[in-house]
Amino acid sequence: MLNKNNLIKIGLIMVTGIVLAILNATLGRYQLRILNLAGIYIVLGLSLNLINGFTGLFSLGHAGFMAVGAYASALLTMSPAQKSVNFFVKPIVPFLANIEIGFLPAIIIGGVVAAIVGAVLAAPILRLKDDYLAIATLGFGEIIRVVFTNTQSLTNGALGLKGLPSYTNTGYTWTIVIITIAFMFSLRRSSYGKAFMAIREDEIAAESMGIDLFKHKLLAFTIGSFFAGVGGALLAHLMGTIDPLMFRFLMTFNILLIVVLGGIGSISGTIISAIIVTISMEWLRFLDGPIDLGFAVIHSVPGMRMVLFSLLLMIVILYYQHGLMGQDEITLEFVKEKLKRFKKKEA
Amino acid sequence: MSILRTDSITMKFGGLTAVSELSLNIPTNGIVGLIGPNGAGKTTIFNMITGVYTPTTGNIIFDKIDITGMKSHLITKNGIARTFQNIRLFKDLTVLDNVMIANHLRLKSNIISSVLRTPDYRKKEGHILKKSILLLEQTGLIEYKDDKASSLPYGKQRKLEIARALATEPKLLLLDEPAAGMNPQESIELMEFVKEIRDAFDLSVLMIEHHMQVIMGVCEKIYVLDYGVNIAEGNPEEIQNNPKVIEAYLGVDE
Ligand SMILES: Nc1ncnc2c1ncn2[C@@H]1O[C@H](COP(=O)(O)OP(=O)(O)OP(=O)(O)O)[C@@H](O)[C@H]1O
Numbered sequence: 001m002l003n004k005n006n007l008i009k010i011g012l013i014m015v016t017g018i019v020l021a022i023l024n025a026t027l028g029r030y031q032l033r034i035l036n037l038a039g040i041y042i043v044l045g046l047s048l049n050l051i052n053g054f055t056g057l058f059s060l061g062h063a064g065f066m067a068v069g070a071y072a073s074a075l076l077t078m079s080p081a082q083k084s085v086n087f088f089v090k091p092i093v094p095f096l097a098n099i100e101i102g103f104l105p106a107i108i109i110g111g112v113v114a115a116i117v118g119a120v121l122a123a124p125i126l127r128l129k130d131d132y133l134a135i136a137t138l139g140f141g142e143i144i145r146v147v148f149t150n151t152q153s154l155t156n157g158a159l160g161l162k163g164l165p166s167y168t169n170t171g172y173t174w175t176i177v178i179i180t181i182a183f184m185f186s187l188r189r190s191s192y193g194k195a196f197m198a199i200r201e202d203e204i205a206a207e208s209m210g211i212d213l214f215k216h217k218l219l220a221f222t223i224g225s226f227f228a229g230v231g232g233a234l235l236a237h238l239m240g241t242i243d244p245l246m247f248r249f250l251m252t253f254n255i256l257l258i259v260v261l262g263g264i265g266s267i268s269g270t271i272i273s274a275i276i277v278t279i280s281m282e283w284l285r286f287l288d289g290p291i292d293l294g295f296a297v298i299h300s301v302p303g304m305r306m307v308l309f310s311l312l313l314m315i316v317i318l319y320y321q322h323g324l325m326g327q328d329e330i331t332l333e334f335v336k337e338k339l340k341r342f343k344k345k346e347a
Numbered sequence: 348m349s350i351l352r353t354d355s356i357t358m359k360f361g362g363l364t365a366v367s368e369l370s371l372n373i374p375t376n377g378i379v380g381l382i383g384p385n386g387a388g389k390t391t392i393f394n395m396i397t398g399v400y401t402p403t404t405g406n407i408i409f410d411k412i413d414i415t416g417m418k419s420h421l422i423t424k425n426g427i428a429r430t431f432q433n434i435r436l437f438k439d440l441t442v443l444d445n446v447m448i449a450n451h452l453r454l455k456s457n458i459i460s461s462v463l464r465t466p467d468y469r470k471k472e473g474h475i476l477k478k479s480i481l482l483l484e485q486t487g488l489i490e491y492k493d494d495k496a497s498s499l500p501y502g503k504q505r506k507l508e509i510a511r512a513l514a515t516e517p518k519l520l521l522l523d524e525p526a527a528g529m530n531p532q533e534s535i536e537l538m539e540f541v542k543e544i545r546d547a548f549d550l551s552v553l554m555i556e557h558h559m560q561v562i563m564g565v566c567e568k569i570y571v572l573d574y575g576v577n578i579a580e581g582n583p584e585e586i587q588n589n590p591k592v593i594e595a596y597l598g599v600d601e
C-alpha cells in the first residue's frame with residue numbers, strides 16, 4: 001500500500017521522529033519535561049475529544065479515569081521495597097505487594113483498568129442528555145478521587161505514592177502520541193467514527209438509522225477512558241509522585257480547555273492547542289509569583305495562571321466557539337488550499 | 348399480503364389521547380397515504396411504528412414480527428426506515444457521509460478491525476462506498492456528494508433524507524410530509540420519485556402529506572385521521588367524496 005498518501009504519512013512520522021530525536025538530544029531536563037508533558041496532554045486532549053468532540057457526550061470526569069490509569073500503572077511498576085516504604089500507615093494489599101512489571105505492560109493495564117471503570121460508571125448514565133450527563137460525569141471524577149483517598153491499603157490514601165520509577169521519556173511518550181493520533185484519524189474515518197459523529201449531530205436521526213445509541217456511546221466512552229488511563233500512566237511516571245489531589249476537577253478543566261481551544265472535534269486542533277497550552281502554562285508560571293512592574297510590585301497570587309486560562313476559555317466560548325480549527329483538520333488538501341489562497345493574495 | 352399491521356393502537360400523553368384505537372394495514376408494495384388536519388396524530392403514529400414511543404395499548408406487527416415496544420434501532424434493522432417532518436440530517440457531515448452512516452447497521456465488522464483497516468473491513472467499506480455512490484446517483488444527489496448536508500437547497504435536503512432512509516435497506520419506508528416546503532413543480536417530481544423508488548427498491552411506502560395533489564396522485568389507499576381517530580379509509584376517489592373527510596377538512600382547504 002505504498003501509494004502517495006501513505007508515503008507522505010510515513011514521511012511525516014519520520015520527520016517527527018527525527019525532530020524529536022534532535023530535541024531529545026539537545027534540550028535540557030526542564031525543557032524535556034515540558035516536551036513530555038505536551039505529548040501527554042495531546043493524548044489526554046485527544047481522548048476527551050473523542051468523547052466530547054466526536055460523539056458529543058459532554059463529559060467532565062476525565063481526571064478520574066486518568067487517576068485510575070496513573071494508580072494502576074504505578075502500583076505495578078513500583079518495586080516491592082518502594083511500596084513498603086510508601087505504605088507505612090497501613091500495609092498494601094498482599095496481591096500487589098510483590099508485583100513489579102515493565103512500563104509498557106503497566107501502561108496498557110492502566111489504560112484497560114481505566115476503560116473498565118469508565119464503562120462501568122458510564123453505563124447507567126449514558127441515557128442522560130447534555131447538561132445532565134455533564135453533571136453526572138462531574139460526579140465520577142470526584143467519586144474516584146474520594147475512593148482513592150479512602151482506600152488506604154490500595155492507594156495509600158491521601159499520602160499518595162512517592163518514588164515511582166521515572167520511566168516516562170520522550171521515546172515512550174511520543175510513540176504513544178503518534179499511535180494515539182493515528183488511532184483517532186483512523187477511527188474517525190471508519191464506519192464507527194461516523195456513527196459517533198451521527199450521534200453528536202442528531203441522536204434521534206442516528207437511532208432511526210439503526211445505530212444502537214447505548215452501544216456506541218459506551219464504546220466511545222470506554223475508548224476515551226482507555227486513553228485517559230494511558231495518559232495518566234505516562235503522567236504518573238513523569239511526575240514520580242501521585243496523590244488524589246492531583247486529579248481534582250482542575251485537571252479535567254485543563255484538558256477541556258485544550259479541546260475547546262483547539263476546536264471541539266478537530267484532531268489537529270487538539271494537538272496544536274495541547275502544545276500551546278502546555279508551553280504557556282509553564283511560561284506563565286511567573287504570574288503566580290510576585291510581579292515587579294517597575295513602578296509597583298504585585299504581591300504573589302497563587303492561581304493567577306488559572307484565572308488567565310479561565311478567562312481565555314470564556315473568551316473563546318463567547319466569541320470564537322470554533323476554536324483554532326473548528327471541526328476541520330490540517331490535511332494535505334487543507335494546506336494546498338491555504339497555499340493557493342496565499343499565492344493569490346501575493347499576485 | 349400486508350407488510351405492516353397495527354392492531355387497535357392507542358397513544359395517550361397524560362390526559363391527551365393523540366391516537367385512538369387505530370388499525371392500519373399496509374399492503375406489501377403498496378403506497379399508502381395518511382392525512383388529517385394539524386395535530387391529528389399522524390407523526391405520533393410514525394413515532395409508534397418506529398419505536399420512538401411505545402403504544403399505550405395495541406400491537407404493531409411488521410413482516411410477521413411483533414415490534415411493539417421494540418427499540419428504534421432494532422426496528423430499523425428489521426426493515427422500517429423513516430424521514431422526519433422537520434428535517435433531521437447530520438448537518439455538518441457530507442452528503443456522502445450521511446448515506447454511508449445509514450449503512451453502518453448492516454456492517455459486520457467490529458471496531459478493532461475498522462480502526463486497523465483490515466483487508467476484510469476495507470472490502471466491506473468499499474462495498475458500502477460503491478452502494479452509497481450508486482444510491483446518490485439514483486436519487487440525483489451525486490453532484491452534491493462532498494457538500495455539507497446543511498448547504499443543500501431545501502428540496503434536496505428532503506431527498507437526501509429519503510436517500511439516507513433507503514440506505515438502511517428498508518422493506519417499509521415512512522415519509523413524514525416529504526413535499527413540505529416544495530414548490531408545485533418539485534411536488535410533482537416527488538410523486539414520480541416515490542413511485543420510482545417503490546419499484547426500484549421493492550418496498551412499501553406509508554406517507555403523511557398535506558399536499559392533496561401529491562397524496563391523490565400517488566397513493567393507492569388513504570387513511571384519514573381526525574383528533575386521533577380514523578374517520579375514513581379507501582382509495583383516493585372514495586376519500587375525496589367522503590362527507591366526513593370533507594367536514595374534517597372544512598376550513599383547512601388545501
Ligand atoms: N411527546 C408528546 N407529549 C405530549 N403530547 C404530544 C407528544 N407528541 C405529540 N403530542 C400531541 O399529540 C397530538 C398529535 O401530534 P402529532 O405530531 O402526531 O400531529 P400531526 O398529525 O403530525 O400534526 P402536524 O400535521 O402538525 O404534523 C398533538 O396534540 C401533539 O401536541
Ligand SMILES: [Mg+2]
Nearest residue numbers: 389390391432
Ligand atoms: Mg406531524
